Amino acid sequence: MSQYQAVKGTRDIFPEEAARWKHIEGVVHSLASMFGFSEIRTPVFEYTELFQRGIGATTDIVGKEMFTFLPDPTGRSLTLRPEMTAGVMRAVLQKNLLSMAPVHKLYYISELFRKERPQAGRQRQFSQFGAELIGVSTPAAVAEVITLMMQVFESLGVRGLKLRVNTLGGSEERLRYREALQGYFAPFHAVLDEASKERLEKNPLRILDSKNPDMQEIVAGAPRLYDYLTASSVEDFEKVLFYLGDRGIGYDIDHRLVRGLDYYCNTAFEVISSELGAQDAIGGGGRYDGLAREFGSSSDVPASGFAVGMERLLITMEKQGLFAALDSRGPLVYVILQNQEFGDHGLQIAYRLRKAGIMTEIDLVARSMKAQMREANRIRTSYALFIGATEVETGLYALKNLVTSEQTTLSLEAVIEILREPAAKELMQ
RNA sequence: GUGAUUGUAGCUCAGUUGGUUAGAGCGCCAGGUUGUGGCCCUGGAGGCCGGGGGUUCGAGUCCCCUCAUUCACCCCA
CATH class of the missing domain: 3.30.930.10 (Bira Bifunctional Protein; Domain 2)
Known part of the structure; x- marks a missing residue:
């Protein structure tokens, strides 16, 4: 604590x-x-x-x-x-x-x-x-x-x-009713609870909605505003x-x-x-x-x-x-780093995805791949994009659909094409 | 302001008539799989037991005070 x-x-x-x-x-x-x-x-x-x-x-x-x-x-x-x-x-x-x-x-x-x-x-x-x-x-x-x-x-x-x-x-009607109420409650003065006694002077209408059960009986017999x-x-x-x-x-x-x-x-x-x-x-x-x-x-x-x-x-x-229906959203894609060696490359990819209007998340605390994947799963991203030696070398990235577990290898342009959403695009403009 | 209730791990809670190093589940971290999540298995971190005082050889446990929580009264959204 x-x-x-x-x-x-x-x-x-x-x-x-x-x-x-x-x-x-x-x-x-x-x-x-x-x-x-x-x-x-x-x-x-x-x-x-x-x-x-x-x-x-x-x-x-x-x-x-x-x-x-x-x-x-x-x-x-x-x-x-x-x-x-x-x-x-x-x-x-x-x-x-x-x-x-x-x-x-x-x-x-x-x-x-x-x-x-x-x-x-x-x-x-x-x-x-x-x-x-x-x-x-x-x-x-x-x-x-x-x-x-x-x-x-x-x-x-x-x-x-x-x-x-x-x-x-209206105000005149309330005034007349108020007097009538005071007249009605006056004889009960000794029986009224503390709050009601005070209200009798200041605002007798409020006695009416008292939730005190002891007051209910007295209140029941009170004159009705409707009649005034x-x-x-x-x-x-x-x-x-x-x-x-x-x-x-x-x-x-x-x-x-x-x-x-x-x-x-x-x-x-x-x-x-x-x-x-x-x-x-x-x-x-x-x-x-x-x-x-x-x-x-x-x-x-x-x-x-x-x-x-x-x-x-x-x-x-x-x-x-x-x-x-509100509780199930996360970023669209998680950029997964093979290890910290690819951190800067990953950050650059993440930046480009975001500029393209794609909700992107990336690990900032140098966790293991497994931990990154677990995190992606925890925050319910739809895709994982892997950044490692192969990707940096070939310029082709492994994109995994985390719902279906299907994985394909694509150029970054093709990845952006797939992940691009009209709604997300508008946010960036 | 009044009454009652509950304070033990991040969360939900066990903890025997007072008796050794205070537990579980979930969550978190790591490993099992040196480029791949969920399920499973293993391990780990994490507690002035709300705080103070008292009784006792000994207090998470009993007593008093205090702070906080929650619910209700009152009233209102």
Whole structure:
């Protein structure tokens, strides 16, 4: 065991796994652009106030999970971003993008940081991909966002996910409902658990999705938000559901779904994976018209978005065996040296093969031929090209197909002709 | 932050009521084949038994502390 290890809640991604990330990222990039979203990259840290205002000072994320630091004694407090939406909205407002066009569709694949105790599917540094549609939040717009998210899952072949949706209502409706909830829970004050007592003051909606079994009974009798919604809110929600149904996207309505970030309003949603253990939310999102105003905008800016946890998606896909096709590639050819006497010649051949667009590997640690062959086999190259006295003398090389074990003797030009692949050629240009 | 769990070779793990030089499988390296892989056979390297303290004639094993891991609570992706 080495003296240093990766910091708690962080980990390394080695080549085999990196290939899986690239696969997912490729699908995200191509689908997002197919849906008309463009990539945005924002700073890893922001002023702490941004998250306090955006996510909500009473939320767990802001209250106890942020990595906050002072760059110097006189500087302003900074925080490693615990989510992306606040930073993206800040960027859009800062550049005044909405004056250039009414709608902006942005997506990202980014690392986030939360100071939680690590467990299955939860780390202190983690990644999300997500999209933000800023400038409209009509049912059509919200449905676009959800559809893109579900399309990514579908394209990757992920099975067995459950989409849950709810509406949280507009701000006035929520305010009235909030009062009703406080009225309802007040008599139970003595029975409520600690967390719920605190939420009663700050955000009573959150009591609803408490997973504490002791709370379930009390929660069951609570007034339902649905009864406080205006006709237009209901209509809005049902229109979203209509679009989902029309596209064959299955969902469950869950009236107790309340997201942990304060900025959500109206439609909120969450995707659950059964492969994940306790941390089973693989993605989520919703509408957040009021966020811009929190950041000083003179009016609401309609918007919605989603985020999906890359690590949780990885875990789900691994359990479903969705990476099998990725795991079997190696360089095309291994240049095998009879002994070190031919090292320089071999290096030159390897260089020429690579310039010709052929993925080539060669031994650099002076191992025996047998070891080189074993290595070629281990990394699954398709061919071995032998360099020895005979080859150097005649200019004809022994090329062995490692799959069929067939071996022929050819000029280097003929070898290149055989090994040349269109895809590999493009890489070199 | 709380609770539980597990720390022995690169990896997965054995290790008896405390008793000599701490083991296996896989992996790695080499040889069997002085120009040829996979399979097989043989050999080799590689361990402050997480760290510190204690009990004991004697600790990988028992006790305490500590660090780390994992899972769960909470919450979220």
